[in-house]
Amino acid sequence: MNKDHRTDLSDVLRPKNVGAAMKRTEDPRLLTGFGEYTADRKPDQALHMAFLRSAQSHARIARVDTSAALEAPGVVAVLTAEGIAGDFKPVIPFSRMANYYATPILPLASGKVRHVGEAIAAVIATSRYLAEDALELIEVDYERLQPVAHAEAAVTEDAALLHEEAGTNVLVAREFKQGNVAADLAAAAVRVGGRFEMTRKAALAMEPRSYSAEYDKRRDALTLYTSSNIPGIVRDAISESLSLPGHRLRVVAPDVGGSFGSKGSLYPEELLICIAARKLRRSIKWTADRLEDVSSSSQAFAEIVDAEMGFDEHGIATSLQADVIGDVGAFSIYPWTCGLEPVQVVSFLPGPYKIRSYRGAVRGVATCKPPTGPYRGVGRPISTFVCERLMDMGARALKIDPLEIRRRNLVRAEEFPYRIASGIIWDRTGFIDCLEAAAEAAGYDQLRKQQSEVRKRGRLFGIGIASYAELTGIGSRIAVAPGMPINTGSETAKITIDSTGGITAAFGVASHGQGLETTLAQIIADDLGACFEDIRVIQGDSDEVPMSTGTYASRSAVLGGGAAKHASEILKGKIKRVASHLLEANADDLEVSQGKVAVLGTDRTVSFKQIAKAVYSDMKTLPVDAREELTASYTYDPINGTTAAATHIAAVEVDPATCFVKIHKFVVAEDCGRIINPMIVDGQVHGGVAQGIGAALFEELIYDDDGQLLSASLVDYVIPSAPEVPIMEVVHVESESAVSGGFRGMGEGGTIGAPAAIANAIADALSPLDIDVSVLPMTPERIFRLIQNAKHRAKEKS
Amino acid sequence: MTKISVKVNGKRYDVPDVEPRMLLSDFLRDRLGLTGTHVGCEHGVCGACTVLVNGDSARSCLMLAVQTDGADILTVEGLGSPEELNVLQSQFREHHGLQCGYCTPGMLMTGEDLLRKYPLATDEEIREGLSGNLCRCTGYQNIVAAIRSAAAMRTGKES
Numbered sequence: 001m002n003k004d005h006r007t008d009l010s011d012v013l014r015p016k017n018v019g020a021a022m023k024r025t026e027d028p029r030l031l032t033g034f035g036e037y038t039a040d041r042k043p044d045q046a047l048h049m050a051f052l053r054s055a056q057s058h059a060r061i062a063r064v065d066t067s068a069a070l071e072a073p074g075v076v077a078v079l080t081a082e083g084i085a086g087d088f089k090p091v092i093p094f095s096r097m098a099n100y101y102a103t104p105i106l107p108l109a110s111g112k113v114r115h116v117g118e119a120i121a122a123v124i125a126t127s128r129y130l131a132e133d134a135l136e137l138i139e140v141d142y143e144r145l146q147p148v149a150h151a152e153a154a155v156t157e158d159a160a161l162l163h164e165e166a167g168t169n170v171l172v173a174r175e176f177k178q179g180n181v182a183a184d185l186a187a188a189a190v191r192v193g194g195r196f197e198m199t200r201k202a203a204l205a206m207e208p209r210s211y212s213a214e215y216d217k218r219r220d221a222l223t224l225y226t227s228s229n230i231p232g233i234v235r236d237a238i239s240e241s242l243s244l245p246g247h248r249l250r251v252v253a254p255d256v257g258g259s260f261g262s263k264g265s266l267y268p269e270e271l272l273i274c275i276a277a278r279k280l281r282r283s284i285k286w287t288a289d290r291l292e293d294v295s296s297s298s299q300a301f302a303e304i305v306d307a308e309m310g311f312d313e314h315g316i317a318t319s320l321q322a323d324v325i326g327d328v329g330a331f332s333i334y335p336w337t338c339g340l341e342p343v344q345v346v347s348f349l350p351g352p353y354k355i356r357s358y359r360g361a362v363r364g365v366a367t368c369k370p371p372t373g374p375y376r377g378v379g380r381p382i383s384t385f386v387c388e389r390l391m392d393m394g395a396r397a398l399k400i401d402p403l404e405i406r407r408r409n410l411v412r413a414e415e416f417p418y419r420i421a422s423g424i425i426w427d428r429t430g431f432i433d434c435l436e437a438a439a440e441a442a443g444y445d446q447l448r449k450q451q452s453e454v455r456k457r458g459r460l461f462g463i464g465i466a467s468y469a470e471l472t473g474i475g476s477r478i479a480v481a482p483g484m485p486i487n488t489g490s491e492t493a494k495i496t497i498d499s500t501g502g503i504t505a506a507f508g509v510a511s512h513g514q515g516l517e518t519t520l521a522q523i524i525a526d527d528l529g530a531c532f533e534d535i536r537v538i539q540g541d542s543d544e545v546p547m548s549t550g551t552y553a554s555r556s557a558v559l560g561g562g563a564a565k566h567a568s569e570i571l572k573g574k575i576k577r578v579a580s581h582l583l584e585a586n587a588d589d590l591e592v593s594q595g596k597v598a599v600l601g602t603d604r605t606v607s608f609k610q611i612a613k614a615v616y617s618d619m620k621t622l623p624v625d626a627r628e629e630l631t632a633s634y635t636y637d638p639i640n641g642t643t644a645a646a647t648h649i650a651a652v653e654v655d656p657a658t659c660f661v662k663i664h665k666f667v668v669a670e671d672c673g674r675i676i677n678p679m680i681v682d683g684q685v686h687g688g689v690a691q692g693i694g695a696a697l698f699e700e701l702i703y704d705d706d707g708q709l710l711s712a713s714l715v716d717y718v719i720p721s722a723p724e725v726p727i728m729e730v731v732h733v734e735s736e737s738a739v740s741g742g743f744r745g746m747g748e749g750g751t752i753g754a755p756a757a758i759a760n761a762i763a764d765a766l767s768p769l770d771i772d773v774s775v776l777p778m779t780p781e782r783i784f785r786l787i788q789n790a791k792h793r794a795k796e797k798s
Numbered sequence: 799m800t801k802i803s804v805k806v807n808g809k810r811y812d813v814p815d816v817e818p819r820m821l822l823s824d825f826l827r828d829r830l831g832l833t834g835t836h837v838g839c840e841h842g843v844c845g846a847c848t849v850l851v852n853g854d855s856a857r858s859c860l861m862l863a864v865q866t867d868g869a870d871i872l873t874v875e876g877l878g879s880p881e882e883l884n885v886l887q888s889q890f891r892e893h894h895g896l897q898c899g900y901c902t903p904g905m906l907m908t909g910e911d912l913l914r915k916y917p918l919a920t921d922e923e924i925r926e927g928l929s930g931n932l933c934r935c936t937g938y939q940n941i942v943a944a945i946r947s948a949a950a951m952r953t954g955k956e957s
Contacts, residue, residue, distance in 0.1 A: 258935055683936060719934065721932060
């Protein structure tokens with residue numbers, strides 16, 4: 001399916017980096033233990049912080065006694081909310097959304113605690129061991145309040161309020177409407193619907209959250225090394241909170257061990273460690289242990305969706321309505337707000353389909369759990385799960401093949417740009433191409449034949465399809481989170497050739513596994529005409545670019561890549577102007593490639609090094625006004641951004657004895673536009689699908705009625721390991737997007753499509769037993785209950 | 799405080815003042831400065847902290863440093879250098895068997911242990927061997943490919 005876009009003759013002649021499976025620049029250091037993650041930092045005479053976290057889910061803090069802890073060996077300070085009250089301004093996750101209550105971000109719990117794991121006090125000591133020892137000496141008296149453990153109970157009149165001043169537990173409520181849903185549903189030939197749920201999930205990056213606040217006494221300045229994917233946002237927020245300007249507060253995301261969204265919000269600990277370092281005038285380190293990470297990092301999903309879809313007799317979906325209740329946890333997160341995850345569910349629910357009328361209502365409800373926040377796919381894993389289940393249910397009711405019903409409803413090539421019923425506009429993307437490519441790669445017809453064969457022998461074999469679309473590389477016209485005032489629409493690239501000829505490209509985007517050091521260098525190598533290996537990419541450092549937000553929402557290839565292209569072009573112009581002096585040739589007759597400028601059709605060349613020398617070091621070679629500094633900075637804004645899409649097909653088998661699901665086949669056909677590095681794209685899809693498998697089959701944060709987390713260890717919270725993940729086949733449909741470079745974002749898609757495809761496959765496998773799949777994950781326990789219930793129903797019928 | 803003597807990556811360390819409760823992972827990272835060994839869960843599930851102790855893979859977060867007195871330890875820093883990766887490291891790079899790199903040292907040490915001890919004739923065997931190491935980025939496919947390739951090179955035949 002790969003199409004060759006290299007129509008320009010000079011493109012064909014020149015070695016290309018974009019499109020090639022370049023080996024990653026990051027790898028040699030990461031493979032040898034020479035990476036530097038935040039916990040690897042060794043600031044001089046650093047202190048270590050440890051947190052006393054709430055054991056109660058909802059309680060007033062009557063008393064905190066830190067006196068014994070203060071006397072413990074090695075302890076330098078013990079901080080509580082009272083002790084730091086004058087040291088910061090609360091950070092408010094503001095939004096222009098109506099019906100939204102913004103809860104402030106506080107470094108330590110003040111007055112009451114609202115979830116198990118919320119930090120109440122911090123011990124700062126000379127070692128982590130001693131800091132943790134002293135935690136045990138802190139006494140906290142709680143006055144227990146009624147737990148608010150379930151979202152549906154939290155909206156009832158007699159529920160306790162988590163934030164009394166809000167007057168309600170509903171922190172956000174929105175509704176999207178188009179057309180007359182009631183009339184269209186009434187007129188539908190077939191109506192399908194149900195109550196769907198994706199339970200609470202952890203992002204579970206392998207590196208726990210980690211911060212190192214490094215204090216510079218000479219100028220009362222701080223450098224925060226943070227395992228964050230939004231170092232720019234963290235810098236701006238802490239700067240405001242601590243009244244510390246950016247030239248005295250540097251925020252760096254060094255090597256970061258995965259995020260998947262869980263390191264994509266400002267955290268209370270991040271704020272506190274800076275407050276503490278400044279207060280004590282010392283460098284301080286903190287790294288979460290796994291229990292802390294699971295019980296205090298932002299969590300995912302936790303939504304219940306009552307949805308209904310109407311079809312006409314030809315299988316055309318005409319109408320869709322949904323009521324969503326999102327269990328957003330105890331706080332609104334910064335900067336994305338508690339609306340991020342649940343509101344996206346209703347924004348994206350119509351998916352890639354031409355559904356005429358729509359009503360989607362959502363409430364984000366506070367409960368005594370950690371906040372939900374960005375997680376790979378944001379809202380779309382569940383919107384896709386629900387929409388794709390409804391598509392399959394409609395297909396079944398109308399006796400249309402699931403592949404065929406999608407053909408009839410997907411937006412077709414000639415219909416782009418297409419505004420779906422929730423208001424989102426899809427630009428030209430290969431929706432149908434992905435569907436057909438996935439079906440072909442999966443051998444769909446053959447799979448159906450195989451299914452009918454094995455079904456005769458009583459085997460529970462099913463095939464599931466899921467198609468979805470997502471917005472990626474969003475520009476300034478659309479806020480990444482609804483009504484959020486931060487500019488998420490642009491990113492800057494600053495490329496410099498220094499006096500030695502060295503090329504340094506600085507970005508604010510911040511890789512945490514995506515390999516941006518490699519892919520951004522590939523783009524620059526092509527557009528600047530440099531050698532790939534001569535380019536150093538710096539990223540995730542607030543000192544390098546004036547403003548940045550970071551890497552999230554599948555934006556860095558589009559925004560960072562676009563900025564890289566434009567900055568390269570500007571710098572290439574400067575290089576050519578200098579070279580035209582040196583080579584005594586017209587700039588139009590020059591070609592820049594592989595770090596050299598050549599006069600076309602001759603063997604006369606000049607290297608970047610010679611050009612740099614002429615500009616910076618020689619006083620005679622160039623006229624003064626031709627000595628332009630070899631640097632270019634460009635801030636790119638794709639305005640609207642672009643769409644990405646895929647179809648996932650899964651073939652699964654349910655073992656009726658163990659109720660385990662075995663995935664026999666998994667195929668993804670995806671359109672991420674022009675591919676920068678196919679090796680990295682495949683890797684992103686694999687990893688995303690594996691997380692989607694986790695969401696579909698295993699992963700669940702279980703909170704009991706008292707708000708206690710029952711699955712906080714990796715023994716109880718099960719993520720897929722190597723034997724559970726099948727071979728994944730990835731097919732690329734490279735339709736170029738309209739943004740600079742033709743790229744589309746693609747880091748999240750795997751996690752969006754896989755849960756829905758697997759859910760549909762399990763439902764298909766269990767359809768002989770008349771079982772529907774409406775809750776994920778489909779753990780063996782849930783499947784066992786469904787089969788038992790089905791057997792009872794069948795018995796009662798007979 | 800206890801005195802221990804260990805050999806790590808071929809180099810002998812005599813450390814006079816090790817707290818008996820100090821984890822091997824903390825000892826390697828904080829006392830010897832070998833931060834290539836990563837700590838992912840501290841309860842022995844994720845495998846990121848895997849090292850070889852006397853030739854067998856072990857979770858350094860589940861061992862006390864004092865237990866390794868007299869032992870021969872191999873960590874990721876002892877495999878190869880950025881300039882000269884060893885066979886398994888180079889196959890991880892070749893097959894894109896790492897993304898964020900956090901689980902990678904543990905994967906490599908487990909992989910080394912598997913390569914030294916088992917035939918690894920099938921992907922199932924490789925996957926089973928890796929089942930105690932969690933990766934959240936790669937979906938394992940390329941890690942399996944890297945180990946498969948290294949296993950083939952071990953016997954002299956390219957995969």
